Amino acid sequence: MAQYLAMTYTADVDWWAPEHAEELAEYRKFGVDHAERITQSAVLHPTSTATVVRVEGARGGQVVTTDGPYAETKEALTGYYLIEAADLEEAVAIAAEIPAAWGGAVEVRPVIAAR
Incomplete structure (x- = not known):
């Protein structure tokens, strides 16, 4: 089985x-329904809690951090599922059942195995 990262944008x-309890229940149901294919998942805190890290120049350059989101957007990366699929x-069929796909978006990418 290959692994795919399904990133939710909501x-x-x-x-x-x-006020989000009902929608969160839909995510929990998805997790239960696909437990055999999901190897890991997480919900991310809002982007206001983020710290953006950049290194000026190249490796070893000055580390610069910025609090908050990198850019203001309608939808943000809010979570992920690591899915095993043939x-x-x-x-994609599994990702289409993630509630984020119904009103936001789910980006699916194959994962390159670490060596």
């Missing part, structure tokens, strides 16, 4: 806030 919200077609 509204940049606090998923633990009570091929891209199967990974």
Whole structure:
């Protein structure tokens, strides 16, 4: 089986806030329904908690950090699922069931195994 990273792009919200409980339940259902194919998953904190890291010049240059999101967007990277699937077609079929695909987007990429 190959591995695919399904990255969810949705509204940049606090998923633990009570007003998102119903939608979060849909994500939990997806996780249960596809538990045999999901090897890892996570929800990310809102982009306001992010720190962007850059190195000026090349390796060893000055490290510069910026608090908050890199850019303001309608949709942000809000989570991911690491999926095992026979091929891209199967990974896409699974990704289509992630609630983010219904009102946002899910980006699916094959994972290169570490050596």
